[in-house]
Amino acid sequence: METSSQERRDPVCGMDLTGIPDIVEVKVDGETFYFCSSMCADRFKTAPKKFQGEPMIHLHDVWKVFHDGDVTTEVLRGINIHIWPGDFTAIIGASGSGKSTLLNMIGLLDKPTSGGLFLDGADLAHTSEDDRALLRSKKFGFVFQQYNLIPWLTAYDNVTLPLIFAEAGNGLEREAIAKHFDTIGLGARMEHRPTELSGGEQQRVALLRAIANDPEILIGDEPTGNLDSVTGAKILDMLIALNKQEGKTLIVVTHDADIARKADQIITLKDGKTIPGHLEHAKTYTE
Numbered sequence: 001m002e003t004s005s006q007e008r009r010d011p012v013c014g015m016d017l018t019g020i021p022d023i024v025e026v027k028v029d030g031e032t033f034y035f036c037s038s039m040c041a042d043r044f045k046t047a048p049k050k051f052q053g054e055p056m057i058h059l060h061d062v063w064k065v066f067h068d069g070d071v072t073t074e075v076l077r078g079i080n081i082h083i084w085p086g087d088f089t090a091i092i093g094a095s096g097s098g099k100s101t102l103l104n105m106i107g108l109l110d111k112p113t114s115g116g117l118f119l120d121g122a123d124l125a126h127t128s129e130d131d132r133a134l135l136r137s138k139k140f141g142f143v144f145q146q147y148n149l150i151p152w153l154t155a156y157d158n159v160t161l162p163l164i165f166a167e168a169g170n171g172l173e174r175e176a177i178a179k180h181f182d183t184i185g186l187g188a189r190m191e192h193r194p195t196e197l198s199g200g201e202q203q204r205v206a207l208l209r210a211i212a213n214d215p216e217i218l219i220g221d222e223p224t225g226n227l228d229s230v231t232g233a234k235i236l237d238m239l240i241a242l243n244k245q246e247g248k249t250l251i252v253v254t255h256d257a258d259i260a261r262k263a264d265q266i267i268t269l270k271d272g273k274t275i276p277g278h279l280e281h282a283k284t285y286t287e
């Protein structure tokens with residue numbers, strides 16, 4: 001990744017290091033690299049070649065500004081983030097700090113007001129809605145706090161709905177989906193409607209829907225927020241298994257300290273910016 005002389009960036013997390021105290025220096029093969037924290041420095045040392053390459057997702061000086069009549073709200077003010085393939089990233093921060101806004105941007109549900117939004121090296125900040133919709137249906141699976149299941153469709157039909165929008169052959173076969181229902185303990189409930197399922201069961205169905213098109217990237221906005229802690233932990237285990245065993249890139253907005261602690265990278269939002277010290281803040285913004 002190229003950096004100008006004014007802008008020194010952490011190659012791992014992408015943070016702009018200007019004005020950040022306690023920058024960590026690492027020398028690899030005679031070249032010096034700079035990091036926001038020992039966490040990023042340690043990650044770099046495990047795979048220096050990889051972290052000098054192109055991240056899967058790269059936000060470069062992303063701003064999001066809302067205009068409501070005379071009121072202007074700068075929600076994101078120059079966000080720089082790298083997300084690497086197979087990473088589990090937790091996004092934390094106080095309520096209203098812009099977590100959902102940022103996640104929607106990463107998931108191509110929303111566009112930055114300005115800045116670069118790169119996916120596999122291609123800048124998508126200005127791509128048409130049609131192209132972004134196609135990329136969304138191919139690359140991303142979404143799990144929200146509200147399960148957003150369609151009430152008049154069965155659990156099975158809810159799960160297979162995204163396949164209609166994705167290109168044929170890209171998703172899982174019916175048999176594979178039925179097997180997934182078995183795995184999550186809902187094999188007998190595939191033909192039930194959402195109102196006949198508990199919150200935890202509905203979220204499991206929503207999770208199956210998110211992976212039905214076999215996406216590379218799973219995005220969760222407080223996916224366990226509406227669930228009791230035991231049920232939430234089960235959903236989290238399923239997400240982490242998809243990350244660790246199937247290599248899916250996982251990006252989760254959370255208030256849950258347990259989730260944040262298990263992440264490879266923690267992004268903390270404050271005043272529209274990411275703040276350094278990935279690990280220290282996990283306690284501040286979680287319950």
Ligand SMILES: Nc1ncnc2c1ncn2[C@@H]1O[C@H](COP(=O)(O)OP(=O)(O)OP(=O)(O)O)[C@@H](O)[C@H]1O
Pocket residue numbers: 066067068073075093094095096097098099100101102
């Ligand atoms: N479409 C919009 N128009 C105007 N302001 C908006 C819009 N969407 C979000 N905001 C504002 O942007 C700020 C960040 O909102 P966002 O939903 O991203 O926060 P959050 O960190 O996800 O909060 P929470 O933890 O409560 O979910 C809030 O002040 C919100 O009011």
Ligand SMILES: [Mg+2]
Pocket residue numbers: 099100101221
């Ligand atoms: Mg939110």
